[in-house]
Amino acid sequence: MTILSKLVGLSRFTGVSVKSALNHGKLSYHTITRLPWWKQPISRSQILKSWKICGFGTGLAAITVRKAACAPKLNKRVDHLRRDDQNASMTISELWELIRPFFGWFFAAVVCAILSAYINIQIPLCLGDLVNGIVEIIKDESKNLRSHFDQLKPSAVHLVTLYIAQSALTFLYISFLTILGERMATKMRSNLFTKFLHHDMAFFDTHKTGELSARLNADVQEFKSSFKLCVSQGLRTFAQTIGCIGSLYFLSPTMTMYTVAVVPGIILAGSAIGAGLRQLSRRAQAQSATASAVSDEALTNMRTVRAFAMEKLESKLFDAELNKSRAMQEQLGIGIGVFQAGTNLFLNGMILSVLYGGSNLISKGEMTPGALMSFLVSAQTIQRSLSQLSIIFGTAIKGWTAGGRVLQFSRIEPSIPIDTGVCIPYHTLWGDIKFEDVTFTYPSRPGHSVFENLTLTIPAGQVVALCGPSGEGKSTITHLLERFYEPQSGRVTLDGKDLRELNVEWLRGQVIGLISQEPVLFATSVEENIRYGRPDATDDEVREAARAAHVDEFVNRFPHGYKTVVGERGAQLSGGQKQRIAIARAILKNPPILILDEATSALDSHSEKLVQEALNNVIKGRTVLVIAHRLSTIRSAQLIYVIKDKKALESGTHEQLMAKKGSMYKKLVEAHNVDS
Numbered sequence: 001m002t003i004l005s006k007l008v009g010l011s012r013f014t015g016v017s018v019k020s021a022l023n024h025g026k027l028s029y030h031t032i033t034r035l036p037w038w039k040q041p042i043s044r045s046q047i048l049k050s051w052k053i054c055g056f057g058t059g060l061a062a063i064t065v066r067k068a069a070c071a072p073k074l075n076k077r078v079d080h081l082r083r084d085d086q087n088a089s090m091t092i093s094e095l096w097e098l099i100r101p102f103f104g105w106f107f108a109a110v111v112c113a114i115l116s117a118y119i120n121i122q123i124p125l126c127l128g129d130l131v132n133g134i135v136e137i138i139k140d141e142s143k144n145l146r147s148h149f150d151q152l153k154p155s156a157v158h159l160v161t162l163y164i165a166q167s168a169l170t171f172l173y174i175s176f177l178t179i180l181g182e183r184m185a186t187k188m189r190s191n192l193f194t195k196f197l198h199h200d201m202a203f204f205d206t207h208k209t210g211e212l213s214a215r216l217n218a219d220v221q222e223f224k225s226s227f228k229l230c231v232s233q234g235l236r237t238f239a240q241t242i243g244c245i246g247s248l249y250f251l252s253p254t255m256t257m258y259t260v261a262v263v264p265g266i267i268l269a270g271s272a273i274g275a276g277l278r279q280l281s282r283r284a285q286a287q288s289a290t291a292s293a294v295s296d297e298a299l300t301n302m303r304t305v306r307a308f309a310m311e312k313l314e315s316k317l318f319d320a321e322l323n324k325s326r327a328m329q330e331q332l333g334i335g336i337g338v339f340q341a342g343t344n345l346f347l348n349g350m351i352l353s354v355l356y357g358g359s360n361l362i363s364k365g366e367m368t369p370g371a372l373m374s375f376l377v378s379a380q381t382i383q384r385s386l387s388q389l390s391i392i393f394g395t396a397i398k399g400w401t402a403g404g405r406v407l408q409f410s411r412i413e414p415s416i417p418i419d420t421g422v423c424i425p426y427h428t429l430w431g432d433i434k435f436e437d438v439t440f441t442y443p444s445r446p447g448h449s450v451f452e453n454l455t456l457t458i459p460a461g462q463v464v465a466l467c468g469p470s471g472e473g474k475s476t477i478t479h480l481l482e483r484f485y486e487p488q489s490g491r492v493t494l495d496g497k498d499l500r501e502l503n504v505e506w507l508r509g510q511v512i513g514l515i516s517q518e519p520v521l522f523a524t525s526v527e528e529n530i531r532y533g534r535p536d537a538t539d540d541e542v543r544e545a546a547r548a549a550h551v552d553e554f555v556n557r558f559p560h561g562y563k564t565v566v567g568e569r570g571a572q573l574s575g576g577q578k579q580r581i582a583i584a585r586a587i588l589k590n591p592p593i594l595i596l597d598e599a600t601s602a603l604d605s606h607s608e609k610l611v612q613e614a615l616n617n618v619i620k621g622r623t624v625l626v627i628a629h630r631l632s633t634i635r636s637a638q639l640i641y642v643i644k645d646k647k648a649l650e651s652g653t654h655e656q657l658m659a660k661k662g663s664m665y666k667k668l669v670e671a672h673n674v675d676s
Ligand SMILES: Nc1ncnc2c1ncn2[C@@H]1O[C@H](COP(=O)(O)OP(=O)(O)OP(=O)(O)O)[C@@H](O)[C@H]1O
Pocket: 205, 442, 444, 445, 450, 469, 470, 471, 472, 473, 474, 475, 476, 477
């Protein structure tokens, strides 16, 4: 308001500073101060100041508005990567299932840990005997010190034996636990990876690679180290605590009762804090996985990031998620710290009470100094064990959550099992495919059906083309044929047999060969990529398939020929080269049914001609389903289906469809929806 009023005043006294106005006697100080606010003059420095403030304010406002406008847009991408699964937890029986196959190692580790704890309980008692012996020497009036000293020897030898046994047991249980932990982690990772490989395609539509690899690696690692620590330290310290409480009771029941009376309260408080910390730990791990997913997405799409100069934005996005994860981990650490500090305070108080109570008992002659010594060392062992337990408690929370996150995806059963069902004997397989009244919606997009009562036939041994506008479901037909997804109603049959009755592994592995729009190669050599179609193929067979797909031509120009490594997802090859390798792979597989999903779309006309020739050789005698946009490919098909409006709108040969009145196919050709 003041600034505004001064700006209004400015209009009346433009260019005249207060100082100069006063100097020239135009205004007296009193006149100025008595003027109403809108008539008061304003100095240049004030004007500047005002503008600076205004400028700063406007700048700040602009930044805030910009931030407000940009932040949600930035976050939106990450929102899809975020996942805070409530059912990422583990039950005791699930933990037992993990341990069961390695029970021998677990049992050996537990026995050694308990024996080591037992020895730890014996050590204070033995120390007490030694101290009592020393007290005897001090109190001895006869000065026969040598004989007293000799009496100490058995206790000392006993103590040395205990120390050696304790070291040996420590070595053993740590070794057993390492073996157990590593084997459990390997099994968990292997099981989870196998599960991932068998999950429905719908699962991969909704889960990001970064998230899955975090579960497979970071979470298993976290679970393993927490488990090892909890069993090694936890079991030992727990057994030690119970044992030491027993020895305390043996030494002085009254003092023990006082000392341990408060323990249930501490356990209750600990459980309450633990529940909160577990929740926080789950959220912190989910956030850490989100940060990994962001980095993973950027790293796998590095070319796109570079092409759009998004390095800074990606870095900001990652930093923001990383900072959230850091904040949560800090909160968790602080929570665990509060718990541990409280435990320490309680335990130190316990030692002080023991000293005070013990001195009291000694003064009354109800306790020997050796017993107090034993009591103190035992109480201290309990103190150390309990403070160790509080640390283990924090680790257990993290490990439990991590284990739950791993098991969450292991529990999911695929709705399409791959190794059940029947196989049609090779000599009776024709390759006749039918879609009967198929209605289908992608599970990740409920409410948006792709097909409603789709019916079409792909006769055995024929080349059938699917055409139609983009997004009408041509590729979806191939997904249903490969049984990546299940139709909600209707059925897809192969030689009259419902695909649901057939063995999926056999169907995908031996019956159908797919060459897709965007072939993805593995980061290995050209020949290994081709061999992926049939791992037992000989080098000659690989070369033959490569020649048929015209891979030979470009591979021979590479310095390392077929041994050339193609980079991640085939990034070191051109689109056309990748496509030809994918074709060679399918040729090597030699399947009775071939799906060509715009297989030649990435090729120039010369390469397309070459590959088409290769394909023509391959497709002879097979059932071939071609999805193509080029008229040259479509018109050579024996049967064409136009896929539109959630069904097969019309079918026939090129000539029949072109001759048909009001034909959609004709419209597509004329509108260049089918490339001429
Ligand atoms: N995994 C998926 N999850 C959800 N919806 C999907 C999925 N894949 C495809 N769709 C949707 O299903 C519809 C059909 O897609 P499809 O890929 O089969 O079309 P298309 O005819 O092959 O297109 P194009 O000619 O552009 O390749 C589209 O609306 C698409 O957005």
